[in-house]
Amino acid sequence: GAVVSQHPSRVICKSGTSVKIECRSLDFQATTMFWYRQFPKQSLMLMATSNEGSKATYEQGVEKDKFLINHASLTLSTLTVTSAHPEDSSFYICSARDPLGASEKLFFGSGTQLSVL
Amino acid sequence: DQQVKQNSPSLSVQEGRISILNCDYTNSMFDYFLWYKKYPAEGPTFLISISSIKDKNEDGRFTVFLNKSAKHLSLHIVPSQPGDSAVYFCAASDYGGSQGNLIFGKGTKLSVKP
Numbered sequence: 219g220a221v222v223s224q225h226p227s228r229v230i231c232k233s234g235t236s237v238k239i240e241c242r243s244l245d246f247q248a249t250t251m252f253w254y255r256q257f258p259k260q261s262l263m264l265m266a267t268s269n270e271g272s273k274a275t276y277e278q279g280v281e282k283d284k285f286l287i288n289h290a291s292l293t294l295s296t297l298t299v300t301s302a303h304p305e306d307s308s309f310y311i312c313s314a315r316d317p318l319g320a321s322e323k324l325f326f327g328s329g330t331q332l333s334v335l
Numbered sequence: 336d337q338q339v340k341q342n343s344p345s346l347s348v349q350e351g352r353i354s355i356l357n358c359d360y361t362n363s364m365f366d367y368f369l370w371y372k373k374y375p376a377e378g379p380t381f382l383i384s385i386s387s388i389k390d391k392n393e394d395g396r397f398t399v400f401l402n403k404s405a406k407h408l409s410l411h412i413v414p415s416q417p418g419d420s421a422v423y424f425c426a427a428s429d430y431g432g433s434q435g436n437l438i439f440g441k442g443t444k445l446s447v448k449p
Binding site for chain 1: 339344371376377379380381384424436439440441442
């Protein structure tokens, strides 16, 4: 089946620094990728939709200048958390849908646990 | 306001018995529903789905039932196995609208005891 790779799996950083998370589709081309955030005991919340070759679409309440998304190729989307603060500590996860697939099912990366000190 | 609700945060079942995980939704525009399974430190993986034109979909030990009038769906696992222990997320989509924006529930942690 389709595979989505996400890196790094865990990152600890100091407050004020920036962190980049990569999401790659390994065996299919994804024109669209999705970035989610999950706080403990909460549901996965969509942050933004990453579109190859164009600007990302952000969900209401998500700061586009803080969460920079770049989808420069059909197999790679990156999320950069700029000037991270402790409240940004969360589990970030990306997903993509195989455009040749017949259903809505998404393929997820393994997630990135971000801890901001 | 949560559009997809999984009211049971956890469920414990004996091996070999049936596991029933429930999910309720509020948006009548949802027309496609999915269940994802998540192990610790891994991303969710697709398990089974159902379109709103059906009321049942079966795949091996997994069956999803959809009751549109009640805006309720359930996942049945029978017989349950210890390897089924994971967090199960219910998700819904209004496919006709937003190209696959899924709304997730908070998940139910299933523990299958040997």
